Amino acid sequence: MEKLTFKLTKKTITVFVVMIAIGLIALLYGVFGGPGPERVAANLLLNNYYFLSLGLIGLFFVTVHAISESAWHTSVGRIGEAMAAFIPVGGALILLFFVLGGLHAVFEWTHEDHLDAILLKKTPYLNEPFFYIRSVLFIGVWAVMAHYIRKVSLQVDHNGDIKYFNRLRTLSAVFIVFYALSSVVTSWDWLMSIDAHWFSTLYGWYVFSSMLASGVAMIIIVLYILKRMGYMEHVNVEHLHDLGKYLFGFSIFWAYLWYSQYMLIWYANIPEETVYFYERHKNFEGIFYVNLILGFLIPFFALMTRKSKRTFSVLIPVSVIVIIAHWVDLYLLIMPGAVGGEKSGIGLLEVGLTIGFIGLFLLVTFWTLTKAPLASKKHPLYKESLDYHTNY
């Protein structure tokens, strides 16, 4: 008998709650005992942004396959929807973070009394009211759309009417257009404006590709946990192969955008642009190369063969490595500007806070998974998904 309804055991909940507790302890340690408020604020922003983006990628994963009408993803679509349930939580947390002083601790442009000529020119865009309007608008629309897409997707399963299938496709198309614009703008607002003097036109895409790779890695990990618990029996090795291909491809895509941005700045050698990488070379040299090895070289060589994409024993370590790699990537985007080379580092605060956020993210995801059957049996493409067969 196939287990379709997911039940959270007390043991699993305890594990997640303990992880959240570790995060809270690390936060208290950071605020009262340790490394200073700037570092705490930068870390909160990092984790908030990271896990909010993972939730968004979950929704992106569902919607992009809904408009392409691909069959295979219906077997794992529930995981993407469950990850999307973190959007309101993560969105509320990041807004709370900005309101409770995070904005001033991290962003130099908010200190209006000492802005230089370059930053004064940017004030029509970079000012607090407009910043809050944009943030609230984007988070609000994301949360509302996530809610409706989930609702329609459940109706597809409940009812099986083609009407809901088509409505899901329309909603998905709207979301993708909105997300394409908003993901870029939020990456400017929440990450690039830390180094407000500097800009890169590729930045939004670069951050998006980074989140895309780690989002797919997260889907694979959640799938693995569910399989270990004895659920998701309808997901076979062909679906796993496709997820592996995504992880492989998006890792290359990330490296491609990383290189495209770095190469142009390095070659043109204009001081106002190179200052960004100068800082990262000078004070973050080790982690700068670690990022490339973890994010590109390891997934590239480990996932090259067909067999490695079809076995969990390779995919899971690589997924964990990719998730770490893009955490490191965000670390490199945020820390040099927000904290600086001397004060920043990876210690108890960083590790503890990240564990806390992972616990919260997984708790929300798994709690949402209990709300609906794990397989969307009445989905028009479900049968096709089970017969799916991939060769290369």
Added chain:
Amino acid sequence: MNKYLTAYYLDEEDLLKGLKKIMSKGVEVSDVLTPFPVHGLDKVLGLRRSRLSVVAFAGGAIGATLGFLFQAWVFTRAYPINFGGKPYFAVPSFMPVTFELAVLFAAFSMVFAFLISNNLGPGSKNIIHDEQITDDRFLLVVKMDEENEERIKVVENILSDAGAQGITLKA
């Protein structure tokens, strides 16, 4: 001297069913020619996975190495030029050429490995068993020994039992 016994089906489902029957009776089918790729055919025939990807990786690795080393030699030893104050051994600027040569070598090695292993390309001679294999026929070919006429009869019977049409023996 070898001869080829050929027979065809008009539908891929019939082909798969018939092939299973024929192979279970101990006939070694040497080739199946179809107008389009048939799912599951390689499993029925017991074919190994293509090793073309290994060739591609080797070709790509050789291309990348050669491309990188050549640039390193040119820009540090043979003809060093100062480009805008960059170091002579400037790894980021070597990457595009290294990447392109990796792709080029991988592609060429795949094309030539494919041609050689399938006996195709200029100068190769292949028998055309049936002209309609590019249109609507799913042809199977069994290599036979000319002298062993009894065996030919037996195989012919097995083929017609399995519903194959147009059984012919050709040189």
